[in-house]
């Protein structure tokens with residue numbers, strides 16, 4: 001039985017993808033940072049899919065120690081991994097200033113970019129044992145609003161510039177796209193593919209963000225009229241995770257219609273990718289990864 005890990009599998013698109021992939025006969029491991037929410041989602045997914053082939057592991061993508069602990073647990077339970085989906089993300093739009101992760105790093109940068117890099121590196125040995133391993137990263141269609149956005153190599157954590165939650169979020173997603181391109185290139189010989197998904201506007205449960213202002217709630221309500229459902233978006237996750245025709249497709253960026261789209265000129269430039277990965281490795285060295 002093939003195995004798939006989805007971080008943030010207790011909510012939204014991640015939960016819907018967990019349901020769909022389990023229905024396709026995969027054993028799904030949902031990674032959740034909160035035990036109660038994880039267990040609740042696990043029971044829901046089991047019930048909906050009528051299968052017991054679902055597990056959960058506690059993982060806080062903002063914490064290196066939590067990732068290491070989760071990887072140890074996964075390795076103790078499984079020898080092979082076929083699909084890794086980096087769905088979890090921090091995008092609390094009510095945030096007004098940087099919040100630090102347990103490792104003392106700005107949380108959006110830590111959760112959305114560094115966490116997936118660390119988790120991928122730690123699980124590569126299991127993915128390499130798969131007949132064909134797949135890594136899926138998640139970016140956002142919102143990036144088209146920021147065509148000139150760059151990863152700030154001098155200050156990715158907004159220590160010396162004004163914090164903007166949108167910029168921090170899109171910077172982390174931009175870094176994920178660039179990481180995916182580099183991973184795809186590096187894993188060419190190992191039968192592991194890496195692709196990134198450009199998630200469009202998807203209905204979210206705004207009540208998950210209690211600090212959001214009444215105005216922003218209204219904006220979201222308006223926006224949700226043109227949003228697709230999490231279930232609909234998850235179909236792209238599922239297709240990229242399991243479609244046999246994609247076994248040799250790597251280093252691509254897909255939209256919700258399963259079409260290849262282009263990311264920004266900046267993100268495609270090899271020198272820029274080198275720079276972002278060098279910066280990423282400075283963090284990994286600091287964290288002893």
Ligand SMILES: NC(=O)c1ccc[n+]([C@@H]2O[C@H](COP(=O)([O-])OP(=O)(O)OC[C@H]3O[C@@H](n4cnc5c(N)ncnc54)[C@H](OP(=O)(O)O)[C@@H]3O)[C@@H](O)[C@H]2O)c1
Nearest residue numbers: 008011012013033060061062087088089138140199201202
């Ligand atoms: N919804 C959209 O319109 C939209 C647009 C563009 C991109 N995206 C991307 O799509 C993906 C899924 O988003 P969604 O709409 O399904 O949102 P969601 O329902 O809020 O799900 C986010 C998930 O990430 C988890 N998470 C957050 N921080 C975490 C951490 N430090 N460690 C582990 N898990 C963590 C959350 O767990 P908790 O339940 O514990 O909070 C939740 O399970 C994200 O990557 C997001 O950036 C969404």
